[in-house]
Amino acid sequence: MIRKAIVAACVIYLAITVIQVREAGTVLWQGIVFGVVLLAGSTLYLYRDEHRLERLEIVVLWLCVLLFVLYMAFRLAGVV
Numbered sequence: 135m136i137r138k139a140i141v142a143a144c145v146i147y148l149a150i151t152v153i154q155v156r157e158a159g160t161v162l163w164q165g166i167v168f169g170v171v172l173l174a175g176s177t178l179y180l181y182r183d184e185h186r187l188e189r190l191e192i193v194v195l196w197l198c199v200l201l202f203v204l205y206m207a208f209r210l211a212g213v214v
Contacts, residue, residue: 144176
């Protein structure tokens with residue numbers, strides 16, 4: 135039940151993203167990246183192997199943490 139709700143939410147967000155890209159063409163690349171992330175996220179929850187899914191979720195979580203640290207390092211250096 136939760137997996138179907140997550141996939142449904144991703145579909146709704148994807149529809150909102152498509153509407154925003156159609157209305158404001160300046161967000162085209164952000165919409166494409168966000169759409170790819172949403173599609174990847176929704177397909178992850180349809181994956182049936184729980185052990186591999188758990189390991190993949192941990193990898194994605196640490197990747198997000200490392201990207202945040204990298205972003206903060208760039209902020210402190212004045213690059214961003």
